[in-house]
Amino acid sequence: MALWMTGHSRGLGKHVCFGGIPGKQGKIFSISVQFVVINRKEANDRVKLKWLLCLLNNLLPLLRQIHEEHNLELDMEAKIQGEKLNITDVERIKLDKEERIYCDNCCTSIVDLHRSCFHCRYDLCLTCCQELREGRQPGGIEADGIDLYYMNKGQCHDANFKGIKPLPQKWSGWERQDLPARKKLIITSPDQCPKWRANDDGSIPCPPKEYGGCGDGTLKLKRNLKANWLAKLLKEADELTASSQFLCGDMSPGCSICFPNCSSAADKLNNSGTRQAAVRANSNDNFLYCPNASDLEDDDMEHFQKHWVRGEPIVVRGVLKKATGLSWDPMVIWRTISKRMMQKFKDKGSTVKAIDCFDWCEVEINIRQFFTGYMEGRMHGNGWPEMLKLEDWPSSSLFEEFLPRHAAKFFATVPFQQYTDPKFGVLNLATRIPDYRPKPDLGPKTNIAYGFEEELGRGDSVTKLHCDKSDAVNIMTHTTELRIFDWQYEKIKQLKKRYRDEDLQELYTDVCKTTPKNVPNKHPGTLGSPFKVTEGSSPAMPKPLEGMEQSLTFDEMLTGNPLDVPEPNSEESIKGLQMSKKLRMLDNETLNLIVPIPAPCDGHMAAEINIVGKVEEFGVNGASEDISSSFEGKITDNGESVKLDAKDDSKAESSLEGNHGGAVWDIFRRQDVPQLIKYLQKHWKEFRHISNRPVDSVVHPIHDQTFYLNEYHKKRLKEELNVEPWTFEQHLGEAVFIPAGCPYQLRNKKSCIKMALDFVSPENVGECVRLTEEFRLLPRTHRAKEDKLEVRKMALFAANAALREATELTLKLRS
Secondary structure, X not given: OEEOOOOOOOOXXXXXXXXXXXXXXXOOEEEEEEEOOOOOOOOOHHHHHHHXXXXXXXXXXXXXXXXXXXXXXXXXXXXXXXXXXXXXHOEEOOOOOOOOOEOOXXXXXXXXXXXXXXXXXXXXXXXXXXXXXXXXXXXXXXXXOHHHHHHHOOOOXXXXXXXXXXXXXXXXXXXXXXXXXXXOOOOOOHHHOOOOOOOOOOOOEOOOHHHOOOOOOEOEEEEOOOOOHHHHHXXXXXXXXXXXXXXXXXXXXXXXXXXXXXXXXXXXXXXXXXXXOOOOOOOOOOEEEOOEHHHOOOOHHHHHHHHHOOOOOEEEEOHHHHHOOOOOOHHHHHHHHHHHHHHHHOOOOOEEEEEEOOOOEEEEEEHHHHHHHHHHOOEOOOOOEOOEEEEXXXXXXXXXXXXXXXXXXXXXXXXXXXXHOOOOOOOOXXXXXXXXXXXXXXXXXXXXXXXXXXXXXXXXXXXXXXXXXXXXXXXXXXXXXXXXXXXXXHHHHHHHHHHHHHHHHHHHOOHHHHOOOXXXXXXXXXXXXXXXXXXXXXXXXXXXXXXXXXXXXXXXXXXOOOOOOOOOOOHHHHOOOOEOOEEEEOOOOOOEEEEEOOOOOOXXXXXXXXXXXXXXXXXXXXXXXXXXXXXXXXXXXXXXXXXXXOOOOOXXXXXXXXXXXXXXEEEOOHHHHHHHHHHHHHHHHHOEOHHHOEOOOOOOOOOOOOOOOOHHHHHHHHHXXXXXXXEEEEOOOOEEEEOOOOOEEEEEOOEEEEEEEEEOOHHHHHHHHHHHHHHHOOOOOOOOOOOOOOHHHHHHHHHHHHHHHHHHHHHHHHO
16 A cells, blocks of 8 residues: 655555454454655745746736637627627537547647537537638648558559559557557548538538538537636736736846856866757857756756756756665566556566567567566677667556556656646646546656667667657666677677668669569568478578578477478568467577578678576567577588587677766757758658668658657758757766757667656746647648647646636735
8 A cells, every 4th residue: 555645754664453354353454554755845935926927927828829719719700690799609518527629620639619510529629710711721731641641651652663562561659559540531642532611701611521520511619618717817817927026037048057157168067067968159058957956955946947948958967866775677677567467457467569679660579588688688680789669668557556666756856846746746737737637648658778889870779859749857767788799799890881881872772673572571680580490401591682691580499399480471470470389598508409501691700699698488479589699609601500509608798888878868959940850851861760661751850750860960960050959968867857849869878767757837838839739730640640738728727726826825925
C-alpha cells in the first residue's frame, strides 16, 4: 500500500498489525505499509499571487483570440438568419464528463462554438468554417489526398517498379498503433473527391460521404459552455491584471545574473552555473543556464524565468542526489515490473516490442535479452552494433502503479516544481483541468535505449528531429558504457566506409534500375539472413549480393539437430523468422560446431566472436534473435568451413570509455525553424528512415520525425544558412528543460534510461497553440495529426482556476 502524505518524511516498510477479523476469532494479520512521500514547499501568499497574475497575463491574448472568433461566428449566424442573435439563442450541447469533441475534418479539439449536423452528428470547428467560406480546403491542402499517402506508403513511385509485387508491409511502431484509424476513409485520388463549398449566404452544408458526412442538410451552430462564461472570464481577468503591478518575465537580451556587464570571455567559460552550447557570432544565447540542483534557492525561480521566457533550454545538474537509496538499474526495474505484472495480469510479460534503430521497425524481443543487451551490448552478424529502443515502458498510466517508489522519487527530484509538478504545479496549466474532465497524457514517459559513443552514420541510437506538443523536462536516471572488442571496432570502421560509399552511390545514381525484385533480409549480413542446412550436406544458400557478408541463423543448436530455417524470401523468413522454440544462451561451456560456408568476398578475412551472457533457457515468441555474439570462432579464407567455439570471456576488450555524457542533444532556436525547414526541403533525399532506405516523401520536415542531422549535415547547415543548434551532452542525473516550439534531436552515446515529463507553462502557451495550428494542417494519417494536448481548452480551465485563486488571495492580503 502506498500512501501519499505531503509534508512528512517517508517511512521505510512500516509493519502494521491489525486485530480480529470477523468470523476468525483469535486471528490477526499484518501488512507492510510503505509511505511514499513528496515533500512540497508551499510558496507564501504574495509569491503565489504573483505567479497567478503572471499566468493570467500570459493567457489573456489567447482568451481574447477565442472570444473574437466566437463573436465573428455569431455575427455570421445573425447574417444567415437575418436577425440579431445572442449567445443564449445558440443551442447548448452538454457533454458527458469523459467525453471529448473533435472537428471531424481537421481533428482539432473543439472548445465551445462549433457547427454540427443534425442527421449524422458531423462536427466542424470554426477555423474550418472560415476556410470554407474563403474558398480554401478546410484543414489544409493535404486533406484531399490523405489516403493516397496511406495506400502508397513504402512503395517506390518510379515507373520501373510497375508490375513488381511489393514485399509484405512492416510497419514502424507509431504506424502500427494508428493502423485501425488509418482505414476510415476511402479516397484514392483528389480527383475523386466531390467539391465541398460554403453556401453563398455563409452557411455550411454537411460534407459529402467521402469526407465523413452525410451530404444532407446544413451544419447548425452549437455551443458547449454556459452562455457568456467566456466573456465574463475575460472581463474579470483583464480587470484583475490591469490593477496589479508586476513584471512577468524579462525579455532583455542576455542575462545579468549569469554574466554581469563586466564579465570577460574567460569568466563566462569558467562560470559553473552556465554551459556553452553554441558559438554563434553576435549572439547573447550561446551559454545555457546550468545550475546545480543542490544550490537552487527560492530566488532561482526568477532566474529560471529570465531564460525560459526567451525560449532557451535549461540544464539542471545533480537532480538524482535527492533520490538516494533508490536504484534505477534496469534489472531492478525489470524484476519489479515483472512482479507487479504477474500480480495484476497473471502474466509477467516475457516479451516487449522495441524499435530497431537500423530500420526503425518494431521487433519483438524477450525482456531479459533486451536488458542484457542494454548492459553488455548486441550486434548484428556482420559486427555492426545493434541499437534498440524501448519507449514508454511501462506506460504512463501504469508507471506509478508498477514503480511507486521510483515515481515518487522522480516527481520529488524534478526541479522547478511550480512548473513541472503534474498535480500541484501552480504554473503548470495541466494541473488546472478539473478531475471530471479527461486529461492529456503528459507522462512520466520512460525511454530505455542502447547507445554507442561514436556516431555510426547508420543505425545510431537516436531520437530524430521533432517538436514536442508542449514543454518537457528529460532526466537521465541511468547509464552504462558499452564495451566492444578490438575485432568489432575494426569491423565497424570498415563497414562505415562501405556504407558511406553506398550512400554516395544511391544519391547520384538511379537506384531503382539496379534494385532486385526480391529484396533480402532487412539487415544485410545479419543473423536474419536465412538458409537451410540438411544433415550431411552443404547449406542451400542464395547467391550473395556483392559486398554483403553472410551470417548464420541457428536453431536448437545444443541438441545438434539440423537447422530448420524457412526458405529465403518466404513469407515466414521475411517477417523475421518467428520462433516459438526454446533457445539457450551459452557461457563458459564449450561448443564445437562445423558449418560449411561459401568463400568470403574478401581474399583474406578473419573475425572472432566472443561469448557474452549467462547459460539461460527462455522462450522466444517474436523476431529472430542475433545470437552470433554468443560464440567465438574464426572465418577462414579457404571457403570450406567455420569453427565456432564457446569459451570464457578472457580476451582483452576495447572500450570507448571517456568522461562523456550519456546523450548528446541538439536543440534549435525557434527563430531558426524556417531556415531549418528550408535546409531539409533541399537535402531530404540524403537521409534514410524506414527499412533503412532513403526517405521517399516529406510532408513536414520536422513533424514527420524522419530526419537526424549528423555532424556532416549540421556543418553544412551552418555553412549554407548560418544556423547552429544548442549542442551539449547530458550526463547522469541531469535534467534538460526543452521549451515548446524548439525542434530537437538527440543521440545516445551510452545505454541509458531517461524519464520525460511534459508540462504547459504560461510563457509558452502561445507556442503550443501555434504548434496545434501546424498539426491541424497535416494529413489525417500523420502521426502528429491529433490534438492530444487540447491547449485551448486547458487554457480556459487554467484561467478560470487562477482567477478564482488570485481573487481570494488578493482579498486575503488586503484584510
